[in-house]
Amino acid sequence: MAVPRRNNLVLESVRRLLRMGATANLLNLLQKQHPADLAQVFAELKERDCHAVFNVLVERNGKLAVEALSEYGPEKGSLLLADRPAEEIARLVQEIPSDDAAALIDHLPEELSAVVLELIRPEPGGGPSELLDYEEQTAGRLMNPNVFALSEDLTAGEAITAIQNGRDVEMVFYLYVVDERRHLVGVTSLRRLILVSPDTPLKRIMTSDVYSARVDTDQEEVARRVASYNLLAIPVVDPENKLVGVITVDDVIDILKDEATEDVFRLAGVSTFDGVLSGPFESLKRRMPWLLVNLLTAFGAAWVVSRFEATITQVVALSFLMPVVAGMGGNAATQTLAVIVRGIALGELTWSNARQALMKEALVGLGNGIALGLVATFGAWALTGDWALGAILGLAMIMNMFIAATAGTLIPLGLRAAKVDPALASSVFITTLTDVFGFLAFLGLATLFLGFLHTAP
């Protein structure tokens, strides 16, 4: 992970010009930036300054301002937009591609969002309002409905003329070919068009095997196809195979990033969309439920320990070592979880190789348990001078790390079979299991072999 790209010079100039109130100069500087760089500036500024900069820019160059908002992210971008009149918002969002506009509108306060949608509804042929009719996280919601298509009856020369006369479309590196009822029948490229003689029929130079997505295809499946087949864009069709939109690779990159963040967060027990700069109350709301569940399970473990009060009273040293058993089980389980959950996400772990993965993790768990159990045996002897206590600790660790490895594999696979996100709930189950099982194994063995331990007088 490298240090993020800096825009320090621009950022400092923006701050200075803001402070000086040099609006004309500020505007001049802003207009020279790429929308992505403006988004970076928004991210670095304080909220008040951020509004000020956006307001300066939007008055003069609405398109650039909204493009920057879109790059900034629809959640945060919509906040900057929300205090403008609905009419202005409606006018502004129509400057950017419909899919990006839909995302921004979708994150506005509910009432405002409805008014804006009402205002732009008349736009023909799949504006942002139609996109919002599709389910969230589907290809239909994500696609740009402004897709350029060529009729299959054209010749290469006619196709080139059609492109020359075409409106500004987002994507022209793939040229999709449709029949007279707009069914997707093939794909070709501008390069192929210029390589053949102008009277060659399009049908002869198109590939009829087109990778496509349906409007209801899950966005993650869309991302997987684009990434697997190294596509730059994927056409979106309706259930009758009519071409209705296109999703470009830059949107796919955003999906992949969001998914990776989701995996990291869910494994750590954080709701997605918690960000470094979301409000503290937002973050509290998103993290507390998970911590509460953990607290309840922690008390479950505490109750298990309390059942062994008599044993602990006789051998207080058990209480020093309890956290070692539970902690090592938890760490080993986390390692297994990370490998398995990521393996599922990347499509490397499948039903047919799940048994192999389980066998491997079990072996790794046993191996780690034996090696680290031996170290722990010595460690416990060094701390307490009691060899038998050391042996019990080592044995409990072997058992717990074996359980951690097998459960760390089976629980995410089970959740996936139940169509629950494996990353979401695995950690709760696993840490509870390794805590409870670890305490049970360690204190159970100690109770069983109490006669061999150094007990209190």
Added chain:
Amino acid sequence: MAVPRRNNLVLESVRRLLRMGATANLLNLLQKQHPADLAQVFAELKERDCHAVFNVLVERNGKLAVEALSEYGPEKGSLLLADRPAEEIARLVQEIPSDDAAALIDHLPEELSAVVLELIRPEPGGGPSELLDYEEQTAGRLMNPNVFALSEDLTAGEAITAIQNGRDVEMVFYLYVVDERRHLVGVTSLRRLILVSPDTPLKRIMTSDVYSARVDTDQEEVARRVASYNLLAIPVVDPENKLVGVITVDDVIDILKDEATEDVFRLAGVSTFDGVLSGPFESLKRRMPWLLVNLLTAFGAAWVVSRFEATITQVVALSFLMPVVAGMGGNAATQTLAVIVRGIALGELTWSNARQALMKEALVGLGNGIALGLVATFGAWALTGDWALGAILGLAMIMNMFIAATAGTLIPLGLRAAKVDPALASSVFITTLTDVFGFLAFLGLATLFLGFLHTAP
């Protein structure tokens, strides 16, 4: 996270045809697949079958076989290649783009890799052997040196002729323009070429502001630029700004995926490149060092607890609740870590907003501590009947969760300032800190207020 794409029908057919020894039919089936789908088949087959399928395919269609290997991933792909003669490997890898070939060769056993490189070295103009001269994880290593460039002195019509006569190049959606000494001076597109009259000079229709990478630019920075500016490819230049290669967006997607996996794994204490199906001994080697470090720190915590032996002997119930304090601190710290580490990776957390992030996390830690500390106070009372013990638990939790939140922010930021990957080492520091501090706070408070607690007779 959706269930991965299935190729079950193809996979089952491959297995059946293999069993029947129907090589001709098998070959027929394999040849119809996309390289990415073949890679998926390789991933699902047992090792022996995988070799068999690859051997059948490579005899007849070497190019497709090596493309599939490349999609399968250079680590695993090179294993399938390694038992072939060096001459054949050299011939095969020259069928695919140099960057992919370099990655495969780089993962062969060292001696074999040297021989193969020797065999293909004569190839003029940046074959895979030259690519391996660049540092790992730089643009130079990653780029495809077969970049198509147009001279700035051409007209649009001449440029189109040049493209028509050009060899098969990987990428033609951006057309890079160079001066007579091959310095990168601009970029244009095929679409723009056909929109103007053929005698328009290229200089008039090119954009001279080109986003580029240098051969020594870190691959993550390359990925960040391509993703930020929504590029489909980025040209790579040498220190003198001469155009030497191009990196396409599909390679960027692979980098982003690898980085996300790296973040997930490092947060969980797993070396990168541990996969669901790597050998158990490989995995042991990769995970044990981290667990060993954890074991040592766990014994540090155990030693801290042992200093409070006298207190625990008098109030055994303390041993039930100790894991609650440590565990909740660890969980809260993990949440903060995930948000901060991901924020750094995505470029959302910067030096200028670090203070704001710290304040927020501290507030969240306090808020969670107070709310959950209250719940824990009741829980401890329910379990032990001792109100004072409950109050001490609650107080210790508030302190530990505040420490967890601030340390979970400051440690990754500190590591980043020291130019260490924040994801790598944060977990070790943090879990040790929350364990030790949690035990210290809880047992320390208990020792201080021992007079208020229910003690053993």
